[in-house]
Amino acid sequence: MGFSTVRSIIYEVCEVIGKMLGPIVMPPPTEETWRTITEGYKNIWNFPNCLGALDGKHINIRCPINSGSDFYNYKGNYSIVLLALVDANYKFIAIDVGSYGRNSDGAIFSNSQLGKSLASKSMNVPHDKPLVEGGEALPLVIVGDEAFPLKNYLLRPYSRQNIAGNEANKIFNYRLSRARRVVENAFGILSARWRIFLRYMEVQPDKVDTIVLASCCLHNLLCDNRDFEPENDHFNQAESGLYNLGRLRQNYTQQAMYVRDKFKDYFMSEAGSVPWQVERVRRGRQNM
Numbered sequence: 001m002g003f004s005t006v007r008s009i010i011y012e013v014c015e016v017i018g019k020m021l022g023p024i025v026m027p028p029p030t031e032e033t034w035r036t037i038t039e040g041y042k043n044i045w046n047f048p049n050c051l052g053a054l055d056g057k058h059i060n061i062r063c064p065i066n067s068g069s070d071f072y073n074y075k076g077n078y079s080i081v082l083l084a085l086v087d088a089n090y091k092f093i094a095i096d097v098g099s100y101g102r103n104s105d106g107a108i109f110s111n112s113q114l115g116k117s118l119a120s121k122s123m124n125v126p127h128d129k130p131l132v133e134g135g136e137a138l139p140l141v142i143v144g145d146e147a148f149p150l151k152n153y154l155l156r157p158y159s160r161q162n163i164a165g166n167e168a169n170k171i172f173n174y175r176l177s178r179a180r181r182v183v184e185n186a187f188g189i190l191s192a193r194w195r196i197f198l199r200y201m202e203v204q205p206d207k208v209d210t211i212v213l214a215s216c217c218l219h220n221l222l223c224d225n226r227d228f229e230p231e232n233d234h235f236n237q238a239e240s241g242l243y244n245l246g247r248l249r250q251n252y253t254q255q256a257m258y259v260r261d262k263f264k265d266y267f268m269s270e271a272g273s274v275p276w277q278v279e280r281v282r283r284g285r286q287n288m
Helices: 003-025 031-045 105-111 113-119 167-193 205-225 254-268 277-287
Strands: 050-061 078-086 092-100 141-143
Touching (some): 003 205, 031 050, 050 105, 078 105, 078 205, 092 105, 092 113, 105 113
Antiparallel strands (some): 078 092
16 A cells, blocks of 8 residues: 555544544543542552542654744654543543643643643542541542642642751652652553654644544553553653653642641651651662
């Protein structure tokens, strides 16, 4: 077949996969779905009340025609951004794909349907739940890195200025980082399964969106069926095409800071601690 014929077939198949398979493998979360996800993060990653890990991945592309600097990112490449919320088993809960590469993670999240739905409390998220039996009820949260704003439903790590000499803040950052790496691992698995993410895509941005959506749908399907396990070297290369997108000027609220501090207190308590966390932080301090 000719090149243009094969290209048309690929685009058509990807479009059908996203349209028909998407609602099956990536349906809108229900309250029961959120509860299952939070149990997964608590049991697997020792992070209770967690709705998912959030991050952005640059999909490198060739410079689109007449695009100016919209797709030019701080790494010096042209890209679009895949923003993803991932559950404890590396499955995509919700994605937003197609934003300009020059935009920051935080700005993309705020303008995405996911961010707007969480802010308006229209995502079927269950009511607040205590971290320990009989304790204070706290919001269910998602975890992200420094690129995202701190909100009462979105936790980010303490800044470097706030962890110097503060053991509790260091332990919180470690526990949050451990849970947040789930989304980085998911991106690594995605790139291992579909090697096109390891190089530049030679297609226009609208076609990239279609290909990425189809890939994420097939990723979730394979996670359900466990039909394919990526090679370990690719699984651990979560940085393949994945970069943090710069920091925003943060506008913290007292409520958001209070929620983060309560999670920190839980991790420092006997109920929330794990045997290796203190020793891990001590080793990290000695290596600094």
